[in-house]
Every structure is written in structure tokens, then in C-alpha cells.
């Protein structure tokens with residue numbers, strides 16, 4: 001069976017083909033990073049225009065790389081939520097058009113779910129596992145008991161951790177996206193200032209919530225002093241951000257008695273997070289799984305694979321009336337999907 005995956009939730013246009021016998025046959029991503037650089041973040045109108053321009057060439061390349069033709073495709077998976085709505089609708093429309101013209105089933109995927117389940121493309125992880133989702137738009141902790149069985153533990157109250165990396169990079173004039181640059185620069189610096197670790201000691205309501213905007217403002221105050229070197233600021237910021245992520249994740253795993261931790265999303269590429277979480281988890285007898293770097297940031301392989309799982313394990317397909325959503329949590333998306341299917345069955 002071959003499933004095509006389409007991803008356009010933010011600024012990357014991705015198409016991939018997954019084969020249940022051979023794995024990922026192709027994984028094409030057209031990045032818009034250069035275009036958004038001058039804005040220091042993703043500029044929605046520009047992203048939408050670029051997706052429209054790139055979607056067919058990317059699809060064409062994905063088919064060519066995989067040495068398959070459209071007739072060989074058995075199902076079409078697409079990112080239905082969450083993301084920039086103007087970007088999402090381009091991929092959703094392309095998926096619907098393909099499904100209609102090929103008369104093949106249409107399978108919706110939640111972007112965060114795809115980031116998490118990408119781990120199975122390269123590693124075996126036993127359920128239940130704790131998922132730490134860290135990207136440009138999300139910082140969340142979930143217990144994943146099974147596919148489609150998710151318990152939300154907490155998330156960011158303001159900025160996502162990737163967003164904080166991007167904003168700190170902008171303060172230091174380092175370009176976009178900021179994560180990889182800060183990661184690299186931090187290695188040359190020292191943690192010479194103790195920045196706040198927001199909510200790290202929180203025991204009640206915000207035990208598993210995050211907040212990065214205070215940390216970002218603290219960095220700005222240090223930058224404005226013009227006293228410290230950028231590499232030391234980068235190292236100090238990274239140390240604070242990573243401390244919070246590691247501490248909450250390890251605490252949640254211990255509290256809920258979960259042995260396995262999966263880290264997903266763009267920030268899972270971060271070297272300090274990889275090192276520190278692996279080290280702390282080892283001390284507590286926990287296992288940590290990180291995706292390979294090419295599956296950390298946005299891609300369509302994760303969408304093709306998660307769509308395949310939904311189609312084969314759950315037998316789920318949707319009609320052309322299925323709507324994408326800009327904002328919806330992963331656990332709520334499962335309910336949204338089930339409600340949609342119930343309504344359909346009642347008709």
C-alpha cells in the first residue's frame with residue numbers, strides 16, 4: 001500500500017510517499033525560510049502564495065523520487081490542523097482534488113500527531129509513552145496510551161519554545177529560524193547570567209504548563225544592556241529553556257509512571273535538549289527517543305505515515321466536506337474527527 005502525505009501547515013510545502021513494505025519512498029520539502037527571513041518569522045500571505053506556487057512541483061518531484069505514478073497511490077493523507085489557515089487550505093484543497101480525481105480515500109492528520117508518530121518511522125517505542133512536543137508553534141506534554149488515545153498534561157501559556165528561540169535570535173540579529181543558530185552559538189558561550197526558569201517549581205495548576213515570554217523579556221533586558229557577548233546570552237537563554245523542558249518532562253514521566261519519552265517537533269533537533277534530557281532520563285531509568293534530524297522539522301513523511309496508520313488501523317476516511325482547523329489540540333482533534341464521522345453515519 002502506498003500513501004501520499006501533504007503538509008502545508010506553516011511555511012514548508014511538503015509531499016511524501018510512504019509504502020507499507022518499503023517505508024518512505026520520497027520526502028520532498030520546499031522551504032520558504034529565505035523569503036521569511038526579513039520578517040523574522042512567517043508572513044502568512046507570503047506563505048500561502050508560495051504554497052500555491054510550489055505544491056504541484058513538490059508533488060511531481062515526490063512522485064518522481066519515489067518512482068511511482070499517481071495511479072499507484074492507495075490513499076491521500078493531509079495535514080488538516082493546526083496551523084496558519086491560509087497555508088493549511090492549500091494542502092487540504094490539493095489533497096481533496098487528488099482524492100476526487102483518483103477516486104482514492106482521504107485521510108486527515110493532526111500536525112502534532114504527525115510529529116510524534118514520526119518516531120515509528122525509525123524506532124520502535126512501546127506504549128504508553130510521554131510526548132514532549134516542542135516546535136515553533138507548540139510546547140506541550142501528552143501521555144500517548146495508544147494511537148488516537150491522548151491525554152493532555154499541559155502546554156505553553158504564551159510563546160512556544162521555538163518561537164522564543166526565533167525571537168531571541170531576532171534580538172541578537174542572527175536571522176530566521178533562530179533555533180539552529182542559537183543552538184550553535186550557545187556552544188561557544190558560557191551561562192554567565194542566571195535567567196528565570198518560568199513555572200519550573202510550580203506544583204499546582206501550572207505543574208505541566210510552560211511560559212517562555214518572561215524568559216524572552218529577560219533576555220531582551222540583557223541584550224539592551226550591551227554588556228554581554230551574544231554567545232553568552234545564547235548559552236544562558238538555552239540553558240534556562242532546556243532546564244524547564246527537561247525538568248517538567250522528567251517529573252511528568254515519574255509522576256505518571258511512564259518509562260518512555262518521545263520528543264517531537266523542530267526544537268527536538270536541539271543538541272542541548274538532546275544531551276540534557278538523555279542524561280536526566282538515564283539517571284531515573286527512563287528511555288528517551290528523538291527522531292532523526294530530517295524528521296524533526298516540518299515534513300510530509302510524518303503525515304503520510306500517520307495517515308497510513310489512521311487508514312489501516314482505524315479505517316478512517318473523510319469526505320470533501322471535512323474542514324481544517326487553525327487551532328485545535330491533538331486530543332480534541334480525535335474527538336472532532338469522531339464527531340464528524342458520527343454525523344456522517346447518521347445522515
Ligand code: KG4
Pocket residue numbers: 010134135136137138161162163165166177178179180183265266267268269270271296297298
Ligand atoms: O516543527 P517545526 O519545523 O515547525 C512548527 O511546526 O513550528 O519547528 C520549527 C521551530 C522553529 O522555531 C525553529 O527555530 C526551531 O523549530 N528549531 C530549533 C532547532 N532547529 C529548529 N530550535 C532549537 N534548536 C534547534 N537546533
Ligand code: ZN
Pocket residue numbers: 111115135136265266297298
Ligand atoms: Zn511542525
